Amino acid sequence: MRELVLASSSPYRRELLQRLHLPFCSAAPEIDETAVRGESPQAMVRRLSLAKAQALGAAHPDALIIGSDQCAVLDARIIGKPGNHAAAVAQLRAASGRSMYVHTGLCLLDSASGAHQLDVVSYDVRFRTLDDAEIETYLALERPYDCAGSVKSEGLGASLLEHMRGDDPSALIGLPLIRLSTMLRAVGVAVPPPATLHTAVGTSS
Incomplete structure (x- = not known):
């Protein structure tokens, strides 16, 4: 199997990718995440997912790189x-x-060829x-300060919701x-x- 690289320093994304039982390493991409004026949210996350994967291409020239x-x-x-x-x-x-x-x-980039798949x-x-008491209790217990919109749906955040509608629950945690x-x-x-493939925990580089 070719090298699999997760272009992220997020512990949430590392934990999610570990669920697939594939050996991988992870590294933080250095990119400018500033929004482009007039860009839709969907276009922005597509662009940044690709940019994150491409940022690790030089260090991993023959790899499959995941950006999100x-x-x-x-x-x-x-x-x-x-x-x-x-x-x-x-x-x-x-x-x-x-x-x-x-x-x-989500982006999956073949750094050897430059070919990539993109989706949202x-x-x-x-x-x-x-009410404010519920909000304060939730924040004290979960401290979701590194979660977009303060939503930690895989934890106590689920108690704040009426419903979630979408196709892939893992997407809410950060990696579909x-x-x-x-x-x-x-x-x-x-x-x-x-079964013969060694299961890795996901190392950082």
Whole structure:
């Protein structure tokens, strides 16, 4: 099997990719993630997913490189990771009783040929009406300050929601495994892998 590289320093994405039982390494891509004026959220996550994968191409010239990027959208405005408590409170107050749309871009790049596959998996995340006490309790327990829109749906964040509508629950955590598995099979990588393939934990480089 060719080298598989995850272009991310996110522990969430590493944990997700480990679920496929494929050996891989990970490294943080150095790119400018500034939004382009007039760019749609879906176009932005597609562009950044490809840019992240391409950023590691020189260091891994004969590899399959996975890039992914995510954003949340409320009122047609892109919402990023809150970074701190006050920003998370503001995000959740704004989302209370409303729908937030989460777009996760995915790229699988063959660094030897430059060929790549790109896609976006989107989710409609509907919040129930929240009071400040619930928001404070959730933030104290989960501290989702590195999650787009302050939503940690795989944890206590699920208790804040009325519904989630989309095709791949792993996309909400940061890496769409259903779509990635399809991409990998398209380039000859067996998923699930054969029993003889060593399972790696995902090392950083």
